[in-house]
Amino acid sequence: MGRHSCCYKQKLRKGLWSPEEDEKLLKHITKYGHGCWSSVPKLAGLQRCGKSCRLRWINYLRPDLKRGSFSPDEENLIIELHAVLGNKWSQIAAQLPGRTDNEIKNLWNSCIKKKLRQRGIDPNTHKPLSEAETSTATATTDDRDKADRDLKLPSSSDRVSASGCSTELDLPEPPLPNLHPLISVPDPTTPAHLDRLPLHNPGGFSSECLNPGSHTPLWQSQNPAEFSSILGPNLFKSNVASNLPMDFSYLDNSSTSNSNTMEYENAIFPWSDMVPNKDVAHIGVEGVQEDLKWSEYLNGLMPVSSVLQTQNLALGQSQGQNHGQGQFGFCGGLKEETQFSISGLNPWYQYQNQQFQTNSDMYSKEFQRVSSSFGHL
DNA sequence: AATGCGACCAACCGCCAGTTG
DNA sequence: TCAACTGGCGGTTGGTCGCAT
Numbered sequence: 001m002g003r004h005s006c007c008y009k010q011k012l013r014k015g016l017w018s019p020e021e022d023e024k025l026l027k028h029i030t031k032y033g034h035g036c037w038s039s040v041p042k043l044a045g046l047q048r049c050g051k052s053c054r055l056r057w058i059n060y061l062r063p064d065l066k067r068g069s070f071s072p073d074e075e076n077l078i079i080e081l082h083a084v085l086g087n088k089w090s091q092i093a094a095q096l097p098g099r100t101d102n103e104i105k106n107l108w109n110s111c112i113k114k115k116l117r118q119r120g121i122d123p124n125t126h127k128p129l130s131e132a133e134t135s136t137a138t139a140t141t142d143d144r145d146k147a148d149r150d151l152k153l154p155s156s157s158d159r160v161s162a163s164g165c166s167t168e169l170d171l172p173e174p175p176l177p178n179l180h181p182l183i184s185v186p187d188p189t190t191p192a193h194l195d196r197l198p199l200h201n202p203g204g205f206s207s208e209c210l211n212p213g214s215h216t217p218l219w220q221s222q223n224p225a226e227f228s229s230i231l232g233p234n235l236f237k238s239n240v241a242s243n244l245p246m247d248f249s250y251l252d253n254s255s256t257s258n259s260n261t262m263e264y265e266n267a268i269f270p271w272s273d274m275v276p277n278k279d280v281a282h283i284g285v286e287g288v289q290e291d292l293k294w295s296e297y298l299n300g301l302m303p304v305s306s307v308l309q310t311q312n313l314a315l316g317q318s319q320g321q322n323h324g325q326g327q328f329g330f331c332g333g334l335k336e337e338t339q340f341s342i343s344g345l346n347p348w349y350q351y352q353n354q355q356f357q358t359n360s361d362m363y364s365k366e367f368q369r370v371s372s373s374f375g376h377l
Numbered sequence: 378a379a380t381g382c383g384a385c386c387a388a389c390c391g392c393c394a395g396t397t398g
Numbered sequence: 399t400c401a402a403c404t405g406g407c408g409g410t411t412g413g414t415c416g417c418a419t
Contacts, residue, residue: 038404055388090407106386
């Protein structure tokens with residue numbers, strides 16, 4: 001059951017992993033990928049079961065893991081997502097790049113739960129404790145635990161009232177940002193949101209949606225899994241997506257775009273805005289590939305139209321433009337390892353900069369709006 | 378210095394769902 | 399169709415550490 005059959009066939013090690021074991025596993029996966037987990041221990045020369053190897057890789061060895069303590073923003077996001085998703089740790093983790101479900105679960109059980117209780121909020125229902133106690137007064141602990149597991153999505157009005165009663169843990173109510181005209185947030189009530197991006201069936205996109213470097217379709221520029229990881233598992237296909245401008249003329253330097261400006265939908269963005277100055281906000285983590293950084297930023301709840309717009313602009317930037325700290329490559333196998341800078345001048349980057357400040361709140365709200373239109377997940 | 382306690386977290390357990398033969 | 403296998407998930411355990419007494 002819990003231990004797979006392979007675990008019984010031979011005496012396998014249990015408990016903490018030694019540095020030597022870590023090294024063996026890391027080397028093996030780096031070189032060959034994990035493939036079938038059950039075959040990994042044998043191939044890597046480990047006396048472990050495949051399940052244990054998988055866990056070790058996912059929770060500890062994976063190179064894209066973020067180390068260190070959780071930021072207040074991350075904690076707030078976890079609380080928001082938990083209010084929507086319940087104990088769906090893997091789904092919550094999917095919205096926190098670099099964090100594992102185990103890590104989040106531990107944080108929740110050891111820290112956040114306690115904080116919420118101290119502040120008079122029931123961590124299971126996200127309602128004030130008095131209210132939660134009344135509704136579960138006749139239930140046993142086990143019953144409550146089961147109810148927690150079966151927690152249905154609260155209605156959006158429930159969520160508002162719940163958050164309205166909390167104090168410091170309340171997320172600020174960010175006004176919907178003044179979106180740059182290029183950005184349109186899809187209407188989450190549109191049934192089209194129920195569809196997912198056709199990551200493995202790109203036929204839904206215009207064939208003009210090309211990687212400007214190779215002129216291959218975006219989805220062919222890398223393997224589907226990678227593309228999926230970049231776009232994130234929770235993006236909703238919207239009617240907006242089908243209306244995306246497929247005019248990539250701005251990628252062509254022979255058009256009105258030139259070496260000094262980039263034209264996009266009648267707006268001209270000066271490349272000079274990308275030149276680092278004292279107002280530049282540096283985004284990303286040293287030593288991490290820029291496309292990964294962008295994938296972390298974009299992974300998750302960003303409305304698809306915004307993602308694709310961002311992609312388009314990112315791709316535009318990627319086409320031979322190199323400004324100060326460097327161009328950034330977001331999509332399509334663009335592997336520039338560069339540092340991306342944002343100027344405070346350019347409206348697009350102003351918008352992006354704002355998003356870096358508010359995306360957690362905004363997209364968790366957006367997610368709630370969308371998920372409440374689903375009724376359930 | 379010894380002990381107790383709580384916090385933290387890595388890893389295991391048990392179950393489930395999907396896949397395969 | 400069904401059993402075995404596998405990957406993935408959420409719940410739980412147990413070891414370690416730091417701090418208070």
